[in-house]
Amino acid sequence: MKLADRLSLIKPSPTLAITAKAKAMKAEGIDVVGFGAGEPDFDTPEYIKQAAVDALAKGKTKYTDTPGIPELRDALTAFYKKTEGLEYKRSETIFSNGGKHSLYNIFMAILSPGDEVIIPTPYWVSYPDMTLLADGKPVFLKTEEKNGFLFTAGDLERLVTSRTKAIVINSPSNPSGAVYDEATLKAICSVAIKHKITVIWDEIYKDVYYGEGKLRSLPYYNPDVKPYTLIVGGLSKSYSMTGWRIGWTLGDAAIIEGMNIIQGQSTSNPVSFAQYGALAALNAGLTHLPAWVEEFRKRRDYLVKELNAIPGTRCLNPMGAFYVFPNVSGWFGKSWRGGVIKDSYDATAFLLETARVAVVPGDPFGAPENIRLSYALSMGEIEKGVDRIRKAVAELR
Ligand code: PMP
Ligand code: GLU
Numbered sequence: 001m002k003l004a005d006r007l008s009l010i011k012p013s014p015t016l017a018i019t020a021k022a023k024a025m026k027a028e029g030i031d032v033v034g035f036g037a038g039e040p041d042f043d044t045p046e047y048i049k050q051a052a053v054d055a056l057a058k059g060k061t062k063y064t065d066t067p068g069i070p071e072l073r074d075a076l077t078a079f080y081k082k083t084e085g086l087e088y089k090r091s092e093t094i095f096s097n098g099g100k101h102s103l104y105n106i107f108m109a110i111l112s113p114g115d116e117v118i119i120p121t122p123y124w125v126s127y128p129d130m131t132l133l134a135d136g137k138p139v140f141l142k143t144e145e146k147n148g149f150l151f152t153a154g155d156l157e158r159l160v161t162s163r164t165k166a167i168v169i170n171s172p173s174n175p176s177g178a179v180y181d182e183a184t185l186k187a188i189c190s191v192a193i194k195h196k197i198t199v200i201w202d203e204i205y206k207d208v209y210y211g212e213g214k215l216r217s218l219p220y221y222n223p224d225v226k227p228y229t230l231i232v233g234g235l236s237k238s239y240s241m242t243g244w245r246i247g248w249t250l251g252d253a254a255i256i257e258g259m260n261i262i263q264g265q266s267t268s269n270p271v272s273f274a275q276y277g278a279l280a281a282l283n284a285g286l287t288h289l290p291a292w293v294e295e296f297r298k299r300r301d302y303l304v305k306e307l308n309a310i311p312g313t314r315c316l317n318p319m320g321a322f323y324v325f326p327n328v329s330g331w332f333g334k335s336w337r338g339g340v341i342k343d344s345y346d347a348t349a350f351l352l353e354t355a356r357v358a359v360v361p362g363d364p365f366g367a368p369e370n371i372r373l374s375y376a377l378s379m380g381e382i383e384k385g386v387d388r389i390r391k392a393v394a395e396l397r
Contacts (some may be wrong), residue, residue, distance in 0.1 A: 004052040006132075006133060006311060007154050009120065009129070009132040009133065010046075010129040010132055010133060011129065011364070013125060013129075014125055014360055014361065014364040015036065015037070015125055015360055018348070018358055018359070018360050019034070019036040019037040019039075021036075021195075021352075021358065022034040022036050022037075022358035025356075025358075027304055030356065031356060032352075032356050032357070032358055033302075033355075033356065033357045033358065033377070033381055033384055033385035033388065034315075034358045034377065034380075034381075035357060035359045035360075035372075035373035035374050035375070035377070035385060036358045036359065036360055036374060037165065037172060037235075037374055037376065038064055038237075038321075038322070038323065038374050038376065039242045039374070039376055040054070040235075040237060040240040040242070040292065040322070040376045041376045041377050041378065042240045042281070042292055043240065044239065044240050044241050044244070044277075044385050045052040045239065045240075045281070045284075045288050047280055047284065048239065048241070048277045048278075048280050048281045048284075049277065050280075051276050051277050051279065051280030051281075052273045052274060052276055052277035053395075054276070055272070055273040055275075055276030055277070056273050060272050060273055060276055060389065062272060062274055063268060063269060063271050063272070064269040064270075064275060065269060066260055066263050066264040066269050067094035067095060067256070067259075067260050067263070067269075068093070068094065068095030068248075068269065068270060068275055069124065069272075069275050070090065070231055071279060072095060072278055072279045072282070072366050073090045073093045073094075073095070073121075073392060074090060075279050075282040075283055075284060076093050076095075076248055076250070077089065077092075077093060077250075078090075078203035078282075078323060079282045079285075080217070080231075080334045082285075083285075084216055084217045084219075084220050085220070086217060086219055086226070086250075088250050089253070091250060091256065091257075092251060092252070092256055093249070093250050093252040093256065094248065094249050094256050094259050094260055094263070095246060095247070095269075095270050095275065095278070096247050096248070096249070096259070096263060096267075096270060097245040097246075097267055097270050097271075098234060098242075098245040098246065098247040099204045099232050099233065099236060099248075099269070100126060100247065101245070101263075102232045102234070102248060102249045102259075103126070103127070103130055103202065103232055103249060104133070104134075105249070105259040105262050105263055106200055106230055106249060106255070106259060107130045107131055107133070107134035107136060108133075108134045108262045109255055109258035109259045109261075109262055110165060110166060110198060110255060110258070111131065111134040111135060111136035111165060111166075112135065113135040113136075114135070114136075114137055114163060115135075115136050115137065115147050115163055115165040115166075116136065116137045116138075116139045116161060116165060117131045117136050117137070117138055117139065117163045117165060117166045117167070117168065118139050118140075118141050118156065118159050118160075118164060118166070118167040118168070118197075118348055119131070119139065119140055119141065119167075119168050119199075119366075119372070120140075120142075120143055120151050120167075120168070120169070120248050121140050121141065121142050121149075121366035121367060122143070122149060122173070122175055122176055122325070122362065122365040122367035122370070123140075123168070123170070123332035123365060124170055124173075124174045124202070124365070125364045125365060125368050128140075132193070132234060137163070137306040139159055139164070139168075139329055140366060141155060141156060141159055142271050142366075143155075143178075143317065145314075145327060145367075145369075145370075148176075148178050148316060149173065149176040149178040149284055149316070149367075150178050150180060150184065150324075152170070152184060152187070152199060153187030153188050153190065153204060154192045156188060156191050157191050157195075159365070160191070160195050160197065164195065164197055165197070165198060166197060166198040166199070166200050167192065167197055167198075167199055167200065168200045168202060169171070169188070169199060169200070169201055169202065169218070169251075170202040170203075170204075170205075170217045171206075171211060171215070172206070172208065172215070172318070172320025172321040173183075173205075173320075173321065174204075174205065174207040174321050175323050175325045175360075175362070175365045175367070175370070175372040176316070176318065176323075176325045176367075177213065177300075177316075177317075177318020177319055177320055177321045177323055177324070177325065178316075178318070178319065179211065179320050182221055185218065185222075185304060186220045186221050186222055188217065189221060189222035189225040190222070190243050192228050192229075193222075193224055193225055193228060196228065197228065198226065198228055198229075198233065198255075199218060199228055199229045199230070200230050201217065201218045201229050201230065201231050202213075202232045202234065203217060203228065203231060203232065203233050203302070204232065204233055204234055204237050204247075205237055205238075205320050205321040205322075206233070206238075206320075207237075207238045207286055207289055207293075208237060208238065208289075208292075208293055208296060208320055208321055208322060209293070209320040210293070210296075210297050210300065210318075210319055210320060211265070211318065211319050211320075215320070217229075217231050218231070219231075227252060227374050229251060230250070230251035230252070230255065231249065231250040231251060231308055232247065232248070232249055233247065233248055233250075234246055234247035235246060235247075235281055237290075237321075237322075238286060238289055239286075240279050240292075241277070241281070242276075242277075242278060244271070244274045244278070245261075245270060245271065245274065246270055246274055246275070246277075246278045256371060259285045264295070268331060270365040295377065296322050297375075298379065299322075299375040299379060299382055300322075300324065300375060301316075301319060302379070302382060302383075302386075303315070303324045303375055303382060303386065304316075304317050304318075305323060305371065306386045306390075307324060307326045307373075307386070307389075310389065310390050310393050311330065311393060311394075312328065312329075312330020312331045312393065312396075313326050313327070313328055313330060313331070313393070314326060314330070315327070322374055322375050322376050323373065323374050323375070323377065324325070324358065324372075324373050325362070325365075325367070325370050325371075325372050325373075326370060326371060326373070327369045327370050328347050328369065328370065328371055329369035330345070331347055331350075331393065331396060332347075332369075333395060334396040335396065336350050336353075336354055336392075336395065336396055336397075338350060338353055338354075341396070343361075343363060343368055344361035344362040344363045344367075344369065344370060344371055345361045347359075347361065347365060347371055348360065348361040348371060350392065351371075351389060351392065354392045354395070355388035355389055355391070355392035356388060357385050357388050357389055357392075359371045359372060359373050360372040360373075373385075
């Protein structure tokens with residue numbers, strides 16, 4: 001049977017593909033070091049698991065309201081009031097099956113054919129494909145490694161056309177770990193307001209930050225941008241709840257209602273008892289997180305230092321999230337037994353075959369000279385992986 005034309009617009013998620021490949025190799029007994037998945041290695045805090053178990057025991061196993069149980073939506077508005085000083089009403093919130101689903105619903109709710117979405121490079125692999133699935137047109141805003149993979153308000157304004165509907169900002173960024181400073185964000189807010197552009201503000205890594213102080217949601221930097229901002233967050237990263245599939249959106253009530261309609265005709269509510277776990281998580285706050293961030297920081301410091309010491313490898317110091325994104329163009333043109341390394345896909349294949357190390361190529365992130373390593377794995381595994389990379393690169397001719 002001929003499958004739908006829309007499938008030819010997109011490709012399988014490369015982050016999920018490499019993770020599945022590493023898992024399959026491990027299942028075959030091959031000792032792979034997996035730097036693939038962007039998934040914290042910590043366990044979900046016990047009290048959250050218990051809240052979901054209690055919900056099951058109490059029979060909370062039925063459909064809920066499509067955008068989530070009212071007490072969870074209210075807990076979310078209370079969370080943003082407490083942590084950001086931002087006021088949202090219940091009607092300005094919706095829970096979906098992970099931040100990924102939140103984003104998908106947003107694109108489906110706001111884009112008409114040909115509407116442009118500005119996506120700064122390097123980007124998380126799913127933004128362009130989701131835009132295409134929703135009949136939108138990705139417009140890439142290229143950033144440079146020498147500028148820390150950051151863009152300015154001027155760079156943004158140059159790309160704005162009459163078809164510009166939205167821009168996606170992910171700070172801290174997956175894959176680069178780059179973080180925008182306050183002055184740049186204020187200037188970006190002014191451009192968004194001036195041209196009435198929706199800012200899809202993906203703050204899924206907001207609390208995994210290595211700098212001074214803490215990062216805030218976009219409207220904190222300029223309250224006037226609030227009507228234009230869709231805040232996307234979730235529990236996957238900061239509570240280590242990737243498998244629970246809980247994400248949220250806060251923003252304009254009409255857009256939220258549009259997302260609610262799409263969700264109601266496709267997936268209905270997020271899993272009922274997962275919502276009760278999420279309720280416990282939001283009510284408790286992020287007390288567990290400082291210890292996790294310290295552990296991530298040690299791993300980051302080690303990786304940045306060691307990778308920069310490997311010939312042909314250059315690695316910026318990420319300020320947030322849990323990825324390093326080294327430039328490996330110094331390996332290009334060199335040979336191993338599998339052939340010549342021409343691009344980031346070859347670099348990835350080389351590492352998997354010779355070093356038994358799984359990483360993600362930079363190409364599908366819009367950064368063809370880089371590879372991504374997630375450091376959501378133990379220090380022992382990281383040391384083993386780095387040692388293997390060092391030895392494999394030393395063999396390149
Ligand atoms: N945004 C970014 C930048 C991500 O890396 C991810 C990947 N987990 C998500 C959103 C979505 O995460 P989830 O669906 O697990 O909430
Ligand atoms: N976002 C994570 C990553 O980039 C998880 C996989 C995915 O959903 O893409 O690795």
